[in-house]
Every structure is written in structure tokens, then in C-alpha cells.
Amino acid sequence: MTASNGAMSTTNTASLTVPAQVESVTQCTEFVAACAMAAGFPLARTHELELVVEEVLVNICKYAYVDAPGEMELRCTKTDSQHLILEFIDTGKPFNILTLPPPDLAVDLDQRQVGGLGVPLVRALVDTATYRREGNRNILRLSVQLPC
Amino acid sequence: MECKVREIANVSLIQVLGRIDHTTAKAFEDALSPHMAGCTGEDKKLLLDFSGVTFISSAGLRVLMIAAKRCRKQNGKMVLAALQPVIQEVFQISRFDTVFEIFPTVRAALEAISPAAASAYDGQ
Numbered sequence: 557m558t559a560s561n562g563a564m565s566t567t568n569t570a571s572l573t574v575p576a577q578v579e580s581v582t583q584c585t586e587f588v589a590a591c592a593m594a595a596g597f598p599l600a601r602t603h604e605l606e607l608v609v610e611e612v613l614v615n616i617c618k619y620a621y622v623d624a625p626g627e628m629e630l631r632c633t634k635t636d637s638q639h640l641i642l643e644f645i646d647t648g649k650p651f652n653i654l655t656l657p658p659p660d661l662a663v664d665l666d667q668r669q670v671g672g673l674g675v676p677l678v679r680a681l682v683d684t685a686t687y688r689r690e691g692n693r694n695i696l697r698l699s700v701q702l703p704c
Numbered sequence: 705m706e707c708k709v710r711e712i713a714n715v716s717l718i719q720v721l722g723r724i725d726h727t728t729a730k731a732f733e734d735a736l737s738p739h740m741a742g743c744t745g746e747d748k749k750l751l752l753d754f755s756g757v758t759f760i761s762s763a764g765l766r767v768l769m770i771a772a773k774r775c776r777k778q779n780g781k782m783v784l785a786a787l788q789p790v791i792q793e794v795f796q797i798s799r800f801d802t803v804f805e806i807f808p809t810v811r812a813a814l815e816a817i818s819p820a821a822a823s824a825y826d827g828q
Contacts, residue, residue, distance in 0.1 A: 581726050603759055603790045610725055610761045661799035665776055670769050673762040673798045680797040 569633040576613075576621050576628040576646055584609050584630055588642065591632035595640050601703055604681045605642070611674035612644050612653060612696060619656075620648025620694055637702070642682075644696040651694050652687040653678065707735040712828075713821035715749050715814060721756035724764030733767045740771060743780035749817050750775075753810050755786035760794055772803050785813040 572587045574580035585606040592602040609630070616628055631643040658676045659669040679685065684699040705728035708719040716739045724732050742748040775782045783805040787795065795801045807813035814822035 578726050585725075600790050604793070606759065607761050607794070610763075614726055614763075665772060665803055668769060668773075668803065670773075671762065671766050673765050677762060677794065677797055 568635070569631060571629060571631045573627055573629045576617050576626040576648065578614060578617055580628070581610050581613055584613055587630060588632060591634075592640060595634045595702070596637075597640070597700075597702060601700075605640075605700060608678050608681050608698065608700075609642070611678050612698075615653050615656070615674055616644065616646050616648065616651065616694070619653075620646050620651040622649070624648075639702070640700050642698040642700070644694075644698075646694050647692050648694060650689050652689075653696060654685055654687050705731055705735075707732070709739070712814070713818055713824045714747060715751050715818050715821040716743075717751050717753060717810065717814075717821075717825075719753040719756060723759040724757060724767070725759060725761045726763040729761075729763035729767050732764060733770075736767065736771055740774055740780070743775055743782060744778045745780070748780075749821075750780070750782040751810065751813050751817065752782065752784045753786055754784055754791060755788070755810075757788065757791055760791055762798075765794070765798055765800060768800065769803065781817060783807060783813050783817055785810045 570591055572584065574583055588605050588609045589602050592605050597605070613628065617623065626646060626648050629645040631645065633641040633643070635641055653675060656675045659672040661676070682698040683701050686697045688695050705720070705722040705724055708721070710717045718736070718739065720732070722728070739750055743750050771782060785807040786809055787806060795806070807816060811822065811825065814825050
């Protein structure tokens, strides 16, 4: 069962579709926070998932749509008592966030890149991340586990 | 996001409150910018009290990185204090804990960067 544009209640999957623009960040982070809290995630872990959602959405806007109009669907599924799956689905240009090169974090301040920290944060804060292209859709699937 | 500023001896103590994300990063940058200009040598140092920051994304880190680079360029001193655990984790992942000096409390930061400011802080 799927609940559209709403947080999970008695169903296992909730879905939110928003314009693929940075202005949608707050709506998406609030949506995921509600899903995570409903799934039993503690507040600190919920904040981490909000961070993941913001970083992914911003990158989709920047690279898949290149600031052109479009939509992104965010699906949140509780697969069992321990796992939450976040899926980001868009119809922009083929874009795999997982292949973006991470900045070198070990260099001196003078050599540190100013941006590019979104991908390392996403990678560090989820348990598994996969990307696939299906037809005209980019699908990024992130799995997160409830802390022990 | 909100910033409250107190001048204590030669330190500008900037208490940052709320979320620093893509929607508030520009406001954070604008709030920080006026204090960056005078942050040179011993005359003026910056201390960011992060005890009230509940969320920071790469947009906020970007503002801090630009500030750090500017500080180094003008021989200024900017340190942070009192990071909440979720912010500490973001700093560790992004290695910002090697970019900034970070202190557990505002008092400890003041003691390290300006004993005069620490004394004044105790007297307030």
C-alpha cells in the first residue's frame, strides 16, 4: 500500500512528489523526518537522514535537471522493524550521485575544496546506496538501519 | 537560523542558533561577514558558539570553509565551541575537525584564545 504525499501511518510506504528545486528541501526533510520518527528512529539519526535528503535533492537539481524544471519523487519504505529505504526518483538526465568524485579531505586548508561535501556525507550516513537507470528515470536507493 | 553577537574584550562571541541548511546558509554567511573584516591578528578574534546549532548541511560547511580560508589569508583567528553530537559527527565525516580549533565549551575556547576575554566572561 502506498500513501501519497504523506508520512507513513499504517502503511509501509509513503511517497512525496515535489518540484525538483532547492526550495523543496524543507518539505522533503520534514517528510523524511516524519517517516523516520514513525519508524522509531531516534532524533539524532533522524537529523542525519534529513541531511542525506537535502544533499541528494540539491545534487539532483544541480546535475539531473541542471536547473531546468522537473519533479522528484521521494519514497520512504519501512521494510522490517530495523530498516528504512529511501528512494529518490527523477526523470532528469542520467545522473548517478554515487559516481561524483569526493573532495580530498586530507589536504591542508589552503588546498581544501570549498564545496563537494554532500556526497561524502551521504555515503557516510547511509548503510547501503545503489543507483539504477530505468527507462527515463534515475532511481537512487538508500538503505538505513535503525540504530541498536 | 539566528546569530547573537557579544563583544568580550578582543573577542566577538557569535552564538549561532537553529539550522544551517540550504535555505539559511546565505543568512548565516551574511551574519558572519561583517565580523570577518576585522578578524586579523590579535586585535579581533571570532568565537562561534555552536551549542544552539541543531543541524548543518554541506551548504553551512561551505560558508565555514570560505570563512576559514579568509581567516588564514588575513592572519585571523576563528574557533568554534560546544558542538552538539550530531554536528560533531558531520565535522568528523567532512574532516572539519582538522580545519578548525574546536573546544568543548565557550569558556574553554575563551581561555585558549584570549585570557582577557575569559576573565571578562567570568565577570559577566
